[in-house]
Amino acid sequence: MDVTIRVHDLCRDYVVRSMFSNKTKRVVKALNGINFEVKKGEIFGILGPNGAGKTTTIKILATLLLPTSGTAKVFGYDVEKHPIEIRKRINLVMGGERNLYQRLTALENMEYFAELYNVPLNIRKKRIYDLLGLAGLQKERWSDKVETYSKGMKQRLQIARGLINDPDCLFLDEPTIGLDPIGARELKNIVKTLTRMGKTIIFTTHYMQEADELCDRVAILNKGTIVTIGTPTELKKTYTEKFQIDLTLTFITHDHLEHLQNLKHVNYVRVNELEKKTHLFIDTQACSEAVESVFNVLHGIPIQDVSIKKSTLEDVYVKLLGGEH
Incomplete structure (x- = not known):
């Protein structure tokens, strides 16, 4: 070398x-x-x-x-x-x-x-x-x-x-x-x-x-x-091997949301209601398994948009140094 x-x-x-x-x-x-x-x-x-x-x-x-x-x-x-x-x-x-x-x-x-x-x-x-x-x-x-x-x-x-x-x-x-x-x-x-x-x-x-x-x-x-x-x-x-699944829906019920939060490969679910649309942010470390489970739960609910984001170096930086400087 x-x-x-x-x-x-x-x-x-x-x-x-x-x-x-x-x-x-x-x-x-x-x-x-x-x-x-x-x-x-x-x-x-x-x-x-x-x-x-x-x-x-x-x-x-x-x-x-x-x-x-x-x-x-x-x-x-x-x-x-x-x-x-x-x-x-x-x-x-x-x-x-x-x-x-x-x-x-x-x-x-x-x-x-x-x-x-x-x-x-x-x-x-x-x-x-x-x-x-x-x-x-x-x-x-x-x-x-x-x-x-x-x-x-x-x-x-x-x-x-x-x-x-x-x-x-x-x-x-x-x-x-x-x-x-x-x-x-x-x-x-x-x-x-x-x-x-x-x-x-x-x-x-x-x-x-x-x-x-x-x-x-x-x-x-x-x-x-x-x-x-x-x-x-x-x-x-x-340090931060994870994914975020972002979905835009027309609506979601309380039962659907509770079911999503209890899925094996889902770490947490965040919901944002904006402009008469429901935005879901689902954090996971097993992307393919979580996507399959999430779509099964949401079967029958119209999904307008979906994207998947990987963790970034900024996530690593924040995890290691957050609150220390």
């Missing part, structure tokens, strides 16, 4: 001083002994509430923070001992509008960062053009100042900027924050393209559907500790 990142017993403490006295201080454990590995070419998601340690983890791996204890290695290089070697092969894109110069054009931003990363002159122009194209920025806007761009355009430019040194590993810290649904979808398509190019992506987000769709594996953090780690499918199966 080709591993890009190895993290072992990683800790990071912050000393918080009182605003009233420099002598009064307390230690906050941002990371409390976390362990994980990231494989080459993988999209690895780091999820968790505010203050869970997501950005701290990203910053340590990107050599912007030193750990208090433990080890973190990227491409086999220790983040404390060999930060320069790591920086040659990584880049970092933060959410929002940071790391761009608003009064410069897209081309000027890209040329500036190309110079910082010592991109060879003989390939610089082509790489800039290719990356702006990959990011989906229209050519007629390349010479416009970044301050005239929408949030989505700025974030796509940030992705292009983050690829200027052709990194093997790209850290994306909440890259879709503040984007509208179209902008977020475009950015996710870019991330998928990057993995097809062999890039390893470390991805933090608050959007569970986004992580469910994009990530090969995810780690859920809470209070500096990894609560669980695995593929979205594995986590859903382990």
